[in-house]
Amino acid sequence: MDYLAITSIFCAAFAVSFGAIGPALAEGRAVAAAMDAIARQPEAANTISRTLFVGLAMIETTAIYCLVIALLLLFANPLLA
Amino acid sequence: MDSPLSSVVLAQIGPIPITQAVVTTWAIMALLGVGSFLLTRQLALRPSRWQAALELVVATLDSQIVQTSGARPAPYRAFIGTLFLFILVANWSSLVPGIEPPTAQRETDAALALLVFLSVIWFGVRGDGVGGYLRSFAAPNPVMIPLNILQSLTRVFSMFVRLFGNVMSGVFVIGIVASLAGLLVPIPLMALDLLTGLVQAYIFAILAMVFITSTVEDGQFETKEPLSSPIKKDP
Numbered sequence: 001m002d003y004l005a006i007t008s009i010f011c012a013a014f015a016v017s018f019g020a021i022g023p024a025l026a027e028g029r030a031v032a033a034a035m036d037a038i039a040r041q042p043e044a045a046n047t048i049s050r051t052l053f054v055g056l057a058m059i060e061t062t063a064i065y066c067l068v069i070a071l072l073l074l075f076a077n078p079l080l081a
Numbered sequence: 082m083d084s085p086l087s088s089v090v091l092a093q094i095g096p097i098p099i100t101q102a103v104v105t106t107w108a109i110m111a112l113l114g115v116g117s118f119l120l121t122r123q124l125a126l127r128p129s130r131w132q133a134a135l136e137l138v139v140a141t142l143d144s145q146i147v148q149t150s151g152a153r154p155a156p157y158r159a160f161i162g163t164l165f166l167f168i169l170v171a172n173w174s175s176l177v178p179g180i181e182p183p184t185a186q187r188e189t190d191a192a193l194a195l196l197v198f199l200s201v202i203w204f205g206v207r208g209d210g211v212g213g214y215l216r217s218f219a220a221p222n223p224v225m226i227p228l229n230i231l232q233s234l235t236r237v238f239s240m241f242v243r244l245f246g247n248v249m250s251g252v253f254v255i256g257i258v259a260s261l262a263g264l265l266v267p268i269p270l271m272a273l274d275l276l277t278g279l280v281q282a283y284i285f286a287i288l289a290m291v292f293i294t295s296t297v298e299d300g301q302f303e304t305k306e307p308l309s310s311p312i313k314k315d316p
Binding site (some may be wrong): 053058074076 | 280
């Protein structure tokens with residue numbers, strides 16, 4: 001049994017699964033707030049959606065970090081070399 | 082399934098391996114360079130169809146720069162615009178069959194982020210002088226100096242990882258789905274990838290702009306008029 005490999009695979013799965021929870025909730029809240037703002041003030045929709053996109057990409061980055069860590073664990077693991 | 086962190090070596094020039102990403106990058110550079118040279122050769126006061134399209138692109142870039150930073154767009158247009166256009170074309174180059182976007186490789190993104198890091202120094206020194214640039218680390222007060230130095234490195238690193246992670250994950254997911262389900266199934270994912278590529282190019286350029294202008298503004302004396310004063314039209 002190669003415990004290092006098994007642990008790496010489990011940790012990669014954990015990193016993605018738990019790392020996706022926070023950004024998912026945060027993006028949901030951000031989009032809900034933006035929808036609310038657009039409904040109240042439709043003439044500001046341009047600015048709001050531009051800021052929303054930038055914000056969403058920033059939030060999404062945290063999930064991407066977890067994905068990169070997971071891929072490092074799977075494909076470029078220094079312990080398994 | 083190939084590792085997304087590895088790169089395909091096409092040829093070897095002396096000790097330097099030429100990867101596929103390098104070839105694609107040079108092709109995109111040639112395309113953008115030759116294309117803009119040919120299109121701007123005959124500029125007229127009465128714009129032709131192509132010139133009108135180019136002017137639309139430049140005007141959009143200018144308005145985005147003004148809206149996000151409040152600075153005059155002229156000094157930043159070349160760098161920010163080239164950054165945006167290059168990343169956009171690189172991200173969308175995955176539409177050509179057999180070509181993997183160079184931004185899905187670590188080296189390209191690291192180089193782009195390094196460019197942003199250096200350009201922050203360049204624009205900071207050019208805007209405020211060396212003293213002004215160094216003073217920008219002490220904003221808002223000298224207690225923040227270690228944090229500001231750390232931030233100037235980490236924000237560039239996060240730009241690198243953000244662009245790499247987004248583009249690479251798109252390519253990776255499409256590869257997995259294509260190997261599982263066959264030909265036509267990944268098409269919706271590719272459409273999503275187009276949107277991601279556009280948004281990431283936009284964000285990379287906008288963040289570079291925000292970092293540059295925040296450094297320039299921090300380095301100025303309080304008595305100076307802030308950059309975000311009402312925008313004047315360029316001559």
